[in-house]
Amino acid sequence: MLKTDSKITRTIISIIMRNLIIYFSKESNIYSVVTEDNIENIRSYFTSFGSWMDSSNRTDEYDFDDPCISEGDYIYIKIKEGQSIGNSKYTKFDNYTIYFYETESAILFFIHSNI
Numbered sequence: 001m002l003k004t005d006s007k008i009t010r011t012i013i014s015i016i017m018r019n020l021i022i023y024f025s026k027e028s029n030i031y032s033v034v035t036e037d038n039i040e041n042i043r044s045y046f047t048s049f050g051s052w053m054d055s056s057n058r059t060d061e062y063d064f065d066d067p068c069i070s071e072g073d074y075i076y077i078k079i080k081e082g083q084s085i086g087n088s089k090y091t092k093f094d095n096y097t098i099y100f101y102e103t104e105s106a107i108l109f110f111i112h113s114n115i
Helices: 005-019 035-056
Strands: 074-079 096-102 107-112
Touching: 035 074, 035 096, 035 107
Parallel strands: none
Antiparallel strands: 074 096, 096 107
């Protein structure tokens, strides 16, 4: 989760979260139910994102606890892995957007590779 120290940051996050929550619905066709088989894949995106935040000296803005990913949660992953970009192709962590709805806390997490 993001750590919020300023009123402006909290306001921006509040606006973003209100807009994102609109997009979560258990009946939505874009979300998949998290299974034991895909937990490690989901975790890998959050680990990559956390590493990026660390290397950018922004760890004070981000705190996500991987063990909250469990079966029965909901996930939407949009990636460009394998698509052409010039003379090469996107790799797994080059371009992604993740919406992860954690059912126990009822929190929708959003991360993406374009920060």
